[in-house]
Amino acid sequence: MISHKRIQVYEHSFLRIGERDFDTKHFIALSKLNALHNYQYFDLKHNGVVFKQFVGVLQVDNLTIEILPKIDRYEPEENKKKWQSVLIEMLHLTKKLKIHEAGQTNVARQSITLLDIYFEWFLSEVQLLIHQGLIKQYYKQTGNVKALKGKLEFAIHIQKNLAHKERFYTTHQVYGKDHLIHQVLGQALDIITNLSKGSYLHAKCKTLKLDFPEVKSINATESTFTKLPRSRKNAPYETAISIARLIILNYAPNISKGTEKMLALLFDMNKLWEEYILIRIKQASKDNNIQVYGQNSKTFWRNVSIHPDIVLLCDKEQFIIDTKWKNIGNNKPSIHDLRQMYVYNEYWKSSKSLLLYPSSNDDFDGYIRFVSLDNTADQHKCGLGKVSIFKDCNTLLNDQIGSKILNWIMNEDKIRV
Structure with a gap:
């Protein structure tokens, strides 16, 4: 049986060749993957890889690398289980991941990787389709x-x-049954079967393939998914197809001259934090008169548009929130960020905007108030807030984070939510 190995690292950390089962062949595969994606995932050094803001999971042959988020620059090794749970919960809430009962149990024991959860999600969806009856x-x-x-x-x-x-x-x-939809699912099933050798999911893959119809082998591309027919009859397939798309388009079987098989499911932590906060604020605003918009866009110059992360509308007054997934220990935002908020205030006719950072504790008090960005008294004010993403136990994400942000913002204007 093939032995699977796992490495857990934090975003913005350095992984050296020869460290924790990370070999030269893995380094070469990652460098070629990085080149295919315009060098956005990593910074390559002569002796290792420096990860950027992308979190998620990579698999090269039998080595799985989980890239976890963090707040503090020097996050302890023993906190990796907590940060794996944070990542899984954020992906789950933003509908990028679904955890079934078996997967949830394994996550609690930290005996499962993020890639296993995606594989299990796909297999469960296909199993449900087979049970309901595959369409012709x-x-x-x-x-x-x-x-x-x-x-x-x-x-x-x-x-x-x-x-x-x-x-x-x-x-x-x-x-x-040998049509394009089943061919796509069959390709994803083959990939998972190949990559799950030696894991608890491999037997489930083999059993599922016995129940799945024989279909033509294809190599699906981005254009393949645009050709898939959409109808009410195909609606039950949507989730399985979306997972298959994620797996197929991120699978690189020949990235290192055919010697390594790689799958990379990576997410920009800045965008994930933005989506997470947007969803939490929308949840908190359901019972009041606040309207919440994400990525509200306006033309800035020629074909260039600007779009703040979150726009709140309350009693015809607009309020801007821009999320930043980074540590701001000195409480000094960058000049670029402040200029950005000034423009947002100007274009959305908003008197106040907020730069929102993650933290291990809340900091909305004292000198962190709305400060004018220019010499005017009531316009172009910008606040800086650090909000704790955890509950009191400091292990679970705070599901009331949206209410906390809204209450602080609205109390500034003496508006209760």
Whole structure:
């Protein structure tokens, strides 16, 4: 049995070649993956990899690398279980991940990787589709048949059937299960079967493949997914197709001259933090008169548009929130960020805006108030807030974080939510 190895690292950390089962072949595979994605995932050094703001999971052959988020610059090794839970919960809330009962149990024991959860999610969805009954569709099939039907492919027919007068090489319609949707799911199933060797999921893959129909092998690309038909009949397939798309388009079987197979599911932590806060604030605003908008866009210059992360509208007054996933221990935002908030205030006619940072404790008090960005008294004010993402136990995410942010903002204007 193949032995799977796992490395857990934090974002913005350095992983040296030769450290914790990370070999030269893994370094070469990561460097080629980075090149395919415009060098955005890592910074490459001669002796290792410096991770950036992307979190998630990588698998190169039997080595799994989990990249975890963090707040403090020097996060202790023993906190990795906590930060794995943070990442999983954020992905779950933003609908990038679903945890089934078995997966939740394994997460609690820290005996499962993020990649396993995605694989298990996909397998459960396919298993549900098989149980409900896989759909049939009309699709075109080209080949030799014993009765003339459809369109005769004359040139190939002459070439193949000169000595077989009883055969016809045609393109004709077939009603069955070997259609594009099942071919895509079959490709994803093959990838998971290949990458899960040696894990608890491999047996489940093999069993599922016995129940899955034999379909044509394809190499799906981005354009393949645009061709998939959408109808009410296909609606139950949407989740399975979306996971298959994520797996297939991020799978690189030949990234290192065919010697390593790699799958990379990486997420920009800045965007994930933004989406997480947006969802929490929307949840908190349901019972009041505050409207919440994400990525509200306006034209800035020619075809260039600007879009703050979150816009709040209350009694015709707008309020801007821009989320920043970084440690701001000195309480001094960058000049770039302040200029950005000034422009947002100007274009959205907002008198106040907030730069929001994650923290291990709340800091909305004292000198961290709304301060004018220019010489005016009531316009272009910007506040800086640090909000704790954890509950009191400091291990679970605070599901009331949206209410906390709204209460602080609205209390500034003596508005209760």
